[in-house]
Amino acid sequence: MIVDTIVQPKIQPELLSAFSQDEFNSHVMTTYGRFNLALIKGEGCTVWDTNGKAYLDFVAGIATCTLGHAHPAVIEAVMAQINTLTHVSNLYYVPVQGELAKWLVDHSCADRVFFCNSGAEANEGAIKLARKYAHTALKIAEPVILTAHASFHGRTLATVTATGQPKYHKNFAPLVPGFHYVPYNDFAAIESAIAELDGRVAAIMLEPLQGEGGVNPGQIEYFQQVRKLCDEKGILLILDEVQVGMGRSGKYWGYEQLGIEPDIFTSAKGLGGGIPIGATLCKASCNVFEPGDHASTYGGNPFVCAVALAVCQTLERENILANVQSRGEQLRAGLQQLAAKYPDISEVRGWGLINGLELQADSKINAIDIVKAAMELGLLLVPAGVKVVRFVPPLIVSELEIDKAVSILDRVLASV
Ligand SMILES: *Cc1c(COP(=O)(O)O)cnc(C)c1O
Numbered sequence: 195m196i197v198d199t200i201v202q203p204k205i206q207p208e209l210l211s212a213f214s215q216d217e218f219n220s221h222v223m224t225t226y227g228r229f230n231l232a233l234i235k236g237e238g239c240t241v242w243d244t245n246g247k248a249y250l251d252f253v254a255g256i257a258t259c260t261l262g263h264a265h266p267a268v269i270e271a272v273m274a275q276i277n278t279l280t281h282v283s284n285l286y287y288v289p290v291q292g293e294l295a296k297w298l299v300d301h302s303c304a305d306r307v308f309f310c311n312s313g314a315e316a317n318e319g320a321i322k323l324a325r326k327y328a329h330t331a332l333k334i335a336e337p338v339i340l341t342a343h344a345s346f347h348g349r350t351l352a353t354v355t356a357t358g359q360p361k362y363h364k365n366f367a368p369l370v371p372g373f374h375y376v377p378y379n380d381f382a383a384i385e386s387a388i389a390e391l392d393g394r395v396a397a398i399m400l401e402p403l404q405g406e407g408g409v410n411p412g413q414i415e416y417f418q419q420v421r422k423l424c425d426e427k428g429i430l431l432i433l434d435e436v437q438v439g440m441g442r443s444g445k446y447w448g449y450e451q452l453g454i455e456p457d458i459f460t461s462a463k464g465l466g467g468g469i470p471i472g473a474t475l476c477k478a479s480c481n482v483f484e485p486g487d488h489a490s491t492y493g494g495n496p497f498v499c500a501v502a503l504a505v506c507q508t509l510e511r512e513n514i515l516a517n518v519q520s521r522g523e524q525l526r527a528g529l530q531q532l533a534a535k536y537p538d539i540s541e542v543r544g545w546g547l548i549n550g551l552e553l554q555a556d557s558k559i560n561a562i563d564i565v566k567a568a569m570e571l572g573l574l575l576v577p578a579g580v581k582v583v584r585f586v587p588p589l590i591v592s593e594l595e596i597d598k599a600v601s602i603l604d605r606v607l608a609s610v
Contacts, residue, residue: 205242209234213244229569236263239588239595241574252587252599253574257405257437257548260467260505261514262588268467271504272497281495291494294503301446301506303455304475308483309494312472313436313462314348319474320399320432320458321352322488325372327430327480328396336371337396339432340387342378344407344579347399347434356399359407378404379412381419388427397430397458402448405437408579409550411543417452424457430480433459436472437548440464441509441589444519444546451545464589467505471498509589518589521596522546525585528600536607540581549585550578557581559610564603567610573602 213232233249235242239262241251251263261268275290282288295307308319321339328337339356341347347356354362355369363369374391376383378400388395398420404410424431433456438448442464449456457480462472471494492498509515526542529551533539538559541552553559561577568575578584587595 205235205246205248207246209242210246211244229566231569238262238264239591248572249569250573250595250599250602252585252591253576254586254588255468256463256576257442257586258463258466258468260440260442260464260589261508262590263468265467265508265590267504267508268469268501271501272469275497275500278496280497281492283491283495284489284493288494288496288499290496290499290503294494294499294506297503297506298461298473298475301510302459302475303447303449303477304459305478306476306481308474308488309499310472310474310490311470311492311498312348313434313460314350314353314472315490315493316436316460316462316472316474317347317353317356317399317434318350319472319488320434320460320476321356323458323474323476323480323483324397324399324430324432326482326487330482331480332396332428334394334396336394338372338374338391338394340374340376340384340395340398342400342404343375344378344404344410345399345401345434346404346406348436378407378410379416381416381423384420384423388423388429395427395429397432398424399432399434401434401438402452403438403443403545403548405548405584406578408552408582409544409548409584411545412448412452414452417449417454421454430457432456435459436462437464437586438545440505441515441518442546442548442586444515444522446509446515448545465505466498466502469498469501471502514589517591518546521587521591521593522549524593524596525549525600528596529585529603532600532604532607535604538607544585547585547587547589547591550582551585553581553583555581563610564606567606568602571602571605573599573606 232244233241241249298307328334341356341358343358345358347353352370355373358375376387402412439461458476529542538557540554561583564583565575576584
């Protein structure tokens with residue numbers, strides 16, 4: 195049976211620990227509803243818990259661990275840079291920050307990069323850049339940014355406001371002014387919002403594929419219409435590539451799936467392969483930031499940039515995008531077979547190695563039930579909303595590991 199064909203090494207006994215959830219919860223704020231699982235080691239696409247049990251990791255730190263866990267190229271970059279220079283601030287030139295920016299510019303439609311530490315921060319940078327462009331180039335006194343229902347852009351005040359999901363807004367009023375929500379993949383709604391807001395729309399901010407909102411791919415025709423409208427009206431198109439960028443879609447950037455180019459886009463999750471880094475990228479035409487406009491103390495420090503550069507170079511050198519495409523097709527084919535077998539499944543969708551399995555709206559089971567049952571059988575998954583199970587394994591996942599995940603899921607679906 196496939197399940198037994200991957201031999202996983204046993205965890206070193208000295209790593210096993212008596213872990214207490216109560217002790218943890220009496221010191222850490224309970225902002226997360228955590229699973230009953232404590233992880234202490236990872237290698238490739240496998241992670242181990244405090245009891246030494248192995249799990250196939252199809253969460254990858256929420257679509258971040260591009261090269262899996264403990265990848266030799268990442269370890270080498272971490273060790274070399276931490277032995278040389280970790281942090282100096284942006285008062286000085288940081289050569290490796292320039293090298294990483296060059297790699298990103300050479301492999302995208304962007305001309306300039308600003309580095310920060312997370313996805314939310316990258317989106318904050320994009321929002322500030324668009325607002326400055328609105329004030330200085332478009333002469334809009336009270337600019338508005340359109341964002342989509344079911345979007346996710348982060349948890350800072352501006353990015354949580356940009357996020358078009360009321361559940362994230364609750365109890366955090368007053369929110370940041372200057373955002374207006376439209377349904378996703380609905381061009382007529384964008385046209386009428388622009389007419390209604392009468393010259394105040396400075397930018398449209400969208401995910402190429404909505405990740406947290408349910409693994410909802412953008413439609414090519416919609417994005418092409420939006421791009422054309424933005425060109426006609428001088429409106430900026432901002433794409434949030436935090437989850438889908440850096441190779442996860444099977445291309446470096448999600449916008450390549452849509453046949454358009456944004457004016458501004460953001461990256462974070464996969465960029466550092468597990469090290470915290472974010473980036474706001476833009477075309478020269480809207481590069482309006484000047485010294486003093488925006489900053490981050492840690493942003494683009496030698497440590498994170500050296501690691502992210504190693505991740506980027508490894509993606510390219512080992513042609514990992516080809517793996518993302520073929521493993522993605524394999525995974526979707528496997529999930530389609532399960533969809534044919536289990537009537538609770540309504541749809542399988544996604545790009546590359548970001549895929550969702552949606553349950554029927556009236557199904558008695560929810561995504562969380564599948565995630566919990568899969569965890570018992572040694573497969574880590576994460577929901578994207580109530581009815582969608584999300585699959586975001588490391589981009590280096592093997593053919594055998596995809597087969598194993600599908601076979602575990604088959605057993606899960608037979609049991610729930
Ligand atoms: C995760 C995510 C963010 C927020 O990133 P953080 O690093 O958690 O701040 C923003 N946008 C999208 C599309 C995301 O998936």
